[in-house]
Amino acid sequence: MVDLDLYFFCIAGPAVIFAGVSKAGFGSGAAFASATVLALVVEPGMALGIMLPLLMLIDVSSLKPYWRRWSTPDVRLLVIGGLPGVVAGALLYRVASPDLLRLLIGSVSVVFVLWRISLATGAVRITNERMPDSAGLLFGTIAGFTTFISHAGGPPASIFLLSRGLTKTQFQATTVILFWMLNIAKFLPYAALGMFTSQSFLANIVLAPFALLGTWIGVRAHHIVPERLFFGTTYVLLMVTGTKLIWDGLV
Template identity: 80%
Template sequence: MLNLDLFFFLVAGPAVLFAGVSKAGFGSGAAFASATILALVVEPGLALGIMLPMLMLIDVTSLKPYWRKWSLPDVRLLVIGGLPGVVAGALLYRVAAPDLLRLLIGGVSVGFVLWQLSLATGLVRLVRSRMPDWAGVFFGCIAGFTTFISHAGGPPVAVFLLSRGLSKTQFQASTVLLFWILNIVKFIPYAALGMFTAQTFMANLVLAPFALLGTWVGVRAHHLVPERVFFGITYVLLMVTGCKLIWDGLT
């Protein structure tokens, strides 16, 4: 049962705003923090169901400022892999209990932060050479799966796109186009799984302005705000909320 009280909107409003800023300005890598935060106050399935229409609104609003600035060949490879990844995510969701979803979302969140820290400290070094086309299909499949179960497709997409020598804006535009497509594909199985209700629809109506404002801020911040500052805040949020979800899932 979704309780649309003041506390819910005090948590959900900033979370959706944060998703808009991340997706519209910084490549979607941290947008799934919003679903992680929401999963602290509602069941994971409801959190995902609330966030998907908001992410779709952010996607369609972000298309115009980045129109045709993407790398279409790279997006095509990621979509080819992403579609079966979405199917795999839908199949897992059918058999997953809420606590398992909490563990999965929390695990993805904490793993993402540890991965980024490993890169920053030099413990892990990405291959600097251009990844082959088949790698795009592979990472697309991982992205399709993780975006279905936790809206966390950004990190595997970033691993591939960063190796392809794209400019900052090409990279951003490619993620906008890719997740616009994958989120549309996700909508059908989400609906079939009962993740949308009259209450989530009401929540979306109230939260839509936060999504639009976040998108507006994100597009402008793309050229102004240092990524180090933004992602530093993101990593702290993800680590804290991810650990909380893992604890809740285990206990």
């Protein structure tokens, strides 16, 4: 049950705007923060079900400015790998309790932040060498799985794409088309698993303008907002909300 009250709007509205900004302007890597935030106020499965149609709306809205500017070979590799990952995510969801989902979503959020901090401090280094095509299949599978259970496919896809020598805009365009395709692949399993309800549909209608606003901001912010500022803010948000979800899942 989703209560479309002032409290819901205060949480969900900014979260959905943030998803639009991240997906349309910054390679989708932090858009899953929106599902993490929503999972604080509604049941995790409901949060995922609410966010998927909105993410698909953002995908469609983002396609035009990046049309045909993606790397087709890299998209192909990640999609081929991603589809089995989506299937694995669906199988896990069938047996997962709400608390297990909270733990998974929270853990993905916290691990993502720790990973980014490790990269920034030099504790972990990603090779500058171009990853082979087989790595695209592997990271595609990871992306498919994580995008199903928490809409967090951006980070594993980014690890692969950052090694492929893409320009900033080519990288962005590749993530837009990739997750447009993976989100379509997720839609039927989400429906079959009962993650869409009349309440989530009503929430989608109310939140759609927030998604479009975030997309509009993101496309423009892509050229003017420093990525370090955007992701620095994101990491704080993810660490706080992810830790809260882990605590809720445990207790």
